[in-house]
Amino acid sequence: MKSIxxxxxxxxxxxxxxxxxxxxxxGGGIRYELDPALGTGSVWVYPVDHLFAITINDxxxxxxxxxxxxxxxFLNVGIYEEAADGSPTGGAESLTGYVGYEHxxxxxxxxxxxxxxxxxxxxxxxxxxxxxxxxxxxIRALPExxxxxxxxxxxxxxxxxxxxxxxxxxxxxxxxxxxESKVLEIVxxxxxxxxxxxxHLASAHxxxxxxxxxxxxxxxxxxxxxxxxxxxxxxxxxxxxxxxxTSGFKRAYGMTMTEYAQSVRIEKSKDLLLNSGKGIKExxxxxxxxxxxxxxxxxxxxxxxTPKEFRRITAPDRSS
Numbered sequence: 469m470k471s472i473x474x475x476x477x478x479x480x481x482x483x484x485x486x487x488x489x490x491x492x493x494x495g496g497g498i499r500y501e502l503d504p505a506l507g508t509g510s511v512w513v514y515p516v517d518h519l520f521a522i523t524i525n526d527x528x529x530x531x532x533x534x535x536x537x538x539x540x541x542f543l544n545v546g547i548y549e550e551a552a553d554g555s556p557t558g559g560a561e562s563l564t565g566y567v568g569y570e571h572x573x574x575x576x577x578x579x580x581x582x583x584x585x586x587x588x589x590x591x592x593x594x595x596x597x598x599x600x601x602x603x604x605x606x607i608r609a610l611p612e613x614x615x616x617x618x619x620x621x622x623x624x625x626x627x628x629x630x631x632x633x634x635x636x637x638x639x640x641x642x643x644x645x646x647x648e649s650k651v652l653e654i655v656x657x658x659x660x661x662x663x664x665x666x667x668h669l670a671s672a673h674x675x676x677x678x679x680x681x682x683x684x685x686x687x688x689x690x691x692x693x694x695x696x697x698x699x700x701x702x703x704x705x706x707x708x709x710x711x712x713x714t715s716g717f718k719r720a721y722g723m724t725m726t727e728y729a730q731s732v733r734i735e736k737s738k739d740l741l742l743n744s745g746k747g748i749k750e751x752x753x754x755x756x757x758x759x760x761x762x763x764x765x766x767x768x769x770x771x772x773x774t775p776k777e778f779r780r781i782t783a784p785d786r787s788s
């Protein structure tokens with residue numbers, strides 16, 4: 469069986485200008501430096517057999533760079549810094565998850581956009597094979613839980629553990645123990661969050677009348693995403709008090725009504741950016757933002773890219 473380094477990292481690192489650094493990492497990790505002609509920075513990896521790996525990215529390309537490779541199945545959870553001013557610290561961080569499946573993976577890195585993140589990558593042999601056997605069958609829900617992490621949900625304990633990984637380097641003698649303990653710690657936080665969220669949803673489903681009302685509100689927001697929705701009007705639609713609607717919606721769906729409306733707007737804007745000839749300002753107005761800057765700020769906070777960067781990466785032949 470291939471190691472995680474061979475299956476997940478090496479197929480693309482050399483393709484986009486990375487090579488092993490000459491200096492040795494005392495904790496047993498491997499640092500890959502970016503070709504100075506292509507950009508600055510590095511990718512640091514601590515791989516454990518074919519099971520899992522820790523990754524720290526801190527880089528920026530001088531030009532647009534594309535990659536294409538046969539991606540294996542894996543899970544990723546990490547925090548990604550949004551540094552609008554290009555500074556190495558101080559940017560807001562989003563907790564995100566990614567469920568990778570075997571397919572031909574393509575991506576473009578836009579020039580001068582910093583990539584700063586720390587994350588864990590888990591292979592199926594670990595999250596499907598080892599973890600359920602060592603702990604509980606419920607861990608098989610981990611891919612579903614990872615797919616929920618889109619930057620909108622906060623799990624402070626998981627984010628704190630990832631920051632500890634970024635700031636601490638154990639000696640080679642204890643590195644394996646340290647990094648596996650952090651992976652297990654992060655997985656336990658994710659599982660607790662996921663199980664709690666499912667319990668809230670189950671509780672909401674038991675109150676059929678309330679759930680029908682909440683679904684009516686959610687559908688109304690989805691259909692009228694480009695318009696501001698008054699809380700009193702939504703409460704009237706649900707036949708609930710404003711406070712009961714606010715708390716019930718958050719409990720049932722894991723986000724506020726405002727956050728849900730924002731997520732619908734951003735998804736609609738992605739479609740317009742990819743499949744229409746509208747300019748960025750026109751897209752912003754079409755999804756309910758009179759101020760172009762407000763739309764751009766929200767789009768970057770939720771996706772990690774500005775609308776222009778998103779269009780350039782995903783639809784490079786379409787001008788903005």
